[in-house]
Amino acid sequence: MSGGWNTIESDAGVFTSLIENLGVKDVQFEELLTLDPSELATLQPLYGVIFLFKYPTDRPYATSDGPIDGRFDHDASQQIFFARQTIQNACATQALLSVLMNKTGDHVEIGSQMRDFRDFTMVLPPDLRGEALSNFDLIREVHNSFARSSPFADETQRTGGEAEDAFHFIAYTPINGTLYELDGLQPAPISHGPCDTDSFPAKVVDVLxxxxxxxxxxxxxxxxxxxxxxxxxxxxxxxxxxxLARENSKRRDWQFENALRRHNFVGFAGEVLRGVVDSKLKQGGDSAVDAWIGESLERRRAAEKALRRGDGDVEMG
Structure with missing residues (x-):
């Protein structure tokens, strides 16, 4: 019986390290701050993009006749890798695999285990591909290794009556002369018309x-x-x-940030808190500690009120 999937961040360092741990070579992710085709074009050879958005949209995503933008291409699932999403929190890894698994002919080395998985699942329908992906221990374990470490249940999370926004990852990539949107929550790949690698930056920006x-x-x-x-x-x-120096420096930063994500800082935080309390006790006993706690709570309440008013950046100390 397989375990669950945890939420991971939409982060270039996370995604790059994730695919490298799956055995993929010579591929990386870059975060884009604007919908600018020229910025995308500078990254050629470009294999695809991963888009994170609030789900669902504020307007209907599809009608009974199909998606509002593009058309379902049910026949494409027989020739390209498309898997239905069958488990919660797997959409990030599923989206990036939707690109990678369709680039094996573009001199992209996806590694022996991922290649074997692709060969095995291509004979399956999209829903069973999704089940196979969700139950592949290697993919799930690598995915979960990039989830933030948290030893506590978050008691501040919204409950019952409060709606919480959901977010979803999808992929866009050119395959066999067509721009496809690959969304595991949809019944089939969505075709957005003719597209090759050169026209992909402009075409995908229009769709986005x-x-x-x-x-x-x-x-x-x-x-x-x-x-x-x-x-x-x-x-x-x-x-x-x-x-080369910038890219090597970026990789070192990614490695450090990913290590922080995995680390449990409870012990460190406890030692810091103990040191502060000891210092306050020496200054004025229990009354000094109580005063410090009260001042800290007041500052936090004031900061939260300022954020709700939209006052911009505030000190949360």
Whole structure:
């Protein structure tokens, strides 16, 4: 019996390290801050993009006749890797695999275990592919290794009567001359028309802009990650020492940040708190500790009120 899947962040360092731990070589992710085709084009060879958004949209996603944008291509599932999402929290890894599993002919090395998994599941229908993916121990364990460490149940989470926004990952990638949207919550790949690797940046930005336009103007919670060839390869090919230094530095930062995500800081926080309390006791006994706690609570309440009013950045100390 397989275990569950934990939520992971939409982060270039997380996704890059995740696929490397699956055995993928010479591929990385880059976060995009704008919907600018020229920015995407600088990352060629570009394999696809992963889009994170609030689900569902503020307007209907599909009608009885099909998706509002594009069309369902049910026949495509026989030729391309498309898996239905059958388990909660797996959509991030499922989206990036939707790109990777369809790039085996583009000189992308996905590793022996992922290649064997693809070969095994391609004869299955999309729903059984999703079941196989959800129960593949290697993929689930690597995915969960990037979840934030938390030893506590979050008692601040919304309960029963309060609705909580849900977010979802999907993939866009050009396959066999067509731009496909691969969303495990949909019954089939969604075709957005003819598209090759050169036209992909402009074409996918058009599709994304139409999708974003279906939200209220105040909704800004989107994230876009591009999957491209390891930029260090380009740096070495063109003897670009500055680019190579930046990319190596970025990798070190990613490694450090991923280590922090996995680490449990409860012991450290406890020691810091104990030291502060000891210091306050020496200054004025229990009354000094009580005063410090009261002041801290007041500062936090004031900061939370300022955030609710939209006063911008505030000190939460």
């Amino acid at each position: 802009q139409r999708r974003v336009a279906r939200y209220e103007a105040t909704e800004i919670r989107f994230n876009l990650l591009a999957m491209c060839r390891d930029l260090r390869i380009r740096a070495r090919d063109f003897a670009d020492d500055d680019l």
